[in-house]
Amino acid sequence: MIFSENRSHFSGSCSRRLFKSFRRRANVTIRFEKPAGATGAYEFTASAHLWKVTIPKGEWRDVVLSTDPGDPSSNLVVLSNDPSVSPRSPARRTVDVWRTMYGIFGQNGGTTMLEVQDQTSGNVITFIQVFVDDSIKASASGGSIALRYKSQKATVNGGDYDWPTEFVLRNADGSTNGFIVQKVYIGFESADPTVKSEHDHWWEAWRVMNGRVFSGLSKTQLSAGDTATSSNTGGLRGTQWHRFEAKFVPNYAEPEKWGKISNRAGPLPATRAQPPGWITLGTTRRSITVDFDGTKMPPTSTVTFLMENF
Numbered sequence: 001m002i003f004s005e006n007r008s009h010f011s012g013s014c015s016r017r018l019f020k021s022f023r024r025r026a027n028v029t030i031r032f033e034k035p036a037g038a039t040g041a042y043e044f045t046a047s048a049h050l051w052k053v054t055i056p057k058g059e060w061r062d063v064v065l066s067t068d069p070g071d072p073s074s075n076l077v078v079l080s081n082d083p084s085v086s087p088r089s090p091a092r093r094t095v096d097v098w099r100t101m102y103g104i105f106g107q108n109g110g111t112t113m114l115e116v117q118d119q120t121s122g123n124v125i126t127f128i129q130v131f132v133d134d135s136i137k138a139s140a141s142g143g144s145i146a147l148r149y150k151s152q153k154a155t156v157n158g159g160d161y162d163w164p165t166e167f168v169l170r171n172a173d174g175s176t177n178g179f180i181v182q183k184v185y186i187g188f189e190s191a192d193p194t195v196k197s198e199h200d201h202w203w204e205a206w207r208v209m210n211g212r213v214f215s216g217l218s219k220t221q222l223s224a225g226d227t228a229t230s231s232n233t234g235g236l237r238g239t240q241w242h243r244f245e246a247k248f249v250p251n252y253a254e255p256e257k258w259g260k261i262s263n264r265a266g267p268l269p270a271t272r273a274q275p276p277g278w279i280t281l282g283t284t285r286r287s288i289t290v291d292f293d294g295t296k297m298p299p300t301s302t303v304t305f306l307m308e309n310f
Contacts, residue, residue, distance in 0.1 A: 030116070030126070033062040050127050055106035057134040059174055060212050064101050065116060077119045078102045078128070103212065103222045109134035146170040147180060147248040149286050149308045158299025159188075159233030159240045159292035165308070166225040169248060172211035179255050180206045180213060181275060182226070182246035183283075184265070191238040191293075202272045204265040205255035208248060216268045217256065228288055237293040241305075245283040252277070284309050 032053050055061050065076040077100065104114075114128040151165035167180055181203055188198045206223050207214040215221040228242040254276055258269035289305035 029064075029066045030128070031064040031066075033064065050129060052129045052131070053104070054131045054133055055104065057106045057109055057132050059106050060210070061104045061106075062101055063104060063128065066100075076100055076125065077117050079115050079117055104130055105210065105212070106130075106132040108132060145172050145176060145248055145250070147246055147284055149244075149246075149284060151286065151308050154228075154288060154303070154306060156290060156301050156303060158294045158301050159230055159236060159238075159290060161228070161230050161240070161288065161290060161301075163228040163242070163288055163306075164225055165227070165286065167206065167213050167223065167246070169208065169211065169213065172208070174210050176208060176211040176250070178208050178248060178250040178252045180208060180246060180248050181252070181255070181278065182206075182244055183278075183280075185241075185243035187239075187241050188236075189239040189241075190236065192236070195236060195238075197238070200264065202261055202264055202270050203258075203275055203278065204268040204270040205258065206268070207255075228286075230290070233292065234294045234299065237295050239289060239291050239304075241289040242287065244286040245280055246286075247283045249277065 030051055053061060053063070063078070065078070067076065109132050112130045112132075114130060116125045116128060117123065118125055146169070148168045148170060149165045150168050151163060154161055154163040169176065169180075182205070183201065183203050185201045186199070190197045205216070207217055207219065209219060213223040215223045228244070230240045230242070233240065255269040258271045260267065261270045261272065264270060286308040287305055287310075288303070290301050290303050292301040293299060
């Protein structure tokens with residue numbers, strides 16, 4: 001098959017004995033991020049042996065771990081017995097920097113201690129103390145919820161491409177629940193009369209719970225986003241394209257009934273039948289079109305259309 005939908009899925013939080021002896025590395029960076037309008041402050045110790053974060057009950061924080069170019073071997077991971085700590089993205093090396101992100105949800109009141117470990121060496125780098133304050137009311141959105149794409153730069157080689165994106169829910173808060181539903185159109189228009197063109201479409205979904213986007217039907221694994229992927233186009237020539245229409249549907253449960261579509265939506269719940277209540281009005285769109293010739297060496301490509309949030 002020419003087309004595939006590339007989904008990234010990662011295991012949940014690890015269960016390990018905490019409070020090992022640790023080795024401090026000055027070039028490890030930890031950054032906490034919170035959504036606009038969220039409440040709660042951050043508190044850090046000067047020694048960097050212990051980082052503290054306060055989360056109002058019902059809110060999320062993202063913790064970003066990274067190392068500078070002077071320590072490219074470090075592969076950071078957060079170890080926790082708490083299922084409310086979920087991998088947001090895998091550790092990855094970019095220009096000699098390891099970087100990973102975890103989501104921490106303020107589910108239960110009290111204090112939880114997390115350890116940040118260098119997965120390569122097994123050394124504990126530092127600790128993160130998470131305090132969930134159930135005396136502070138979680139922040140409210142104060143407005144309608146809007147879904148937007150936040151895409152990275154597309155990588156294109158002939159008719160093969162990868163275009164990753166994340167979903168952004170504006171004005172979402174701890175009371176935001178439902179599903180993101182996305183309609184996907186894919187096509188290959190062959191420029192060779194001996195090769196058949198291909199077209200397909202379907203709907204797929206991601207759970208939204210407490211204002212955050214999860215992987216498919218999962219209630220514990222945060223979504224790593226979505227990637228438009230075209231592959232295996234060597235020896236072909238023509239036009240390859242993806243079209244997406246997506247919207248957040250509050251208090252929606254239809255995807256719970258969906259199954260899977262082979263070679264299309266991966267493990268996501270999906271259907272080729274139009275879902276009840278689905279209308280195109282109000283969707284945000286994302287699209288890529290590539291003219292290519294994979295019969296040449298090296299293959300040639302021209303991106304004729306690339307746009308999102310239109």
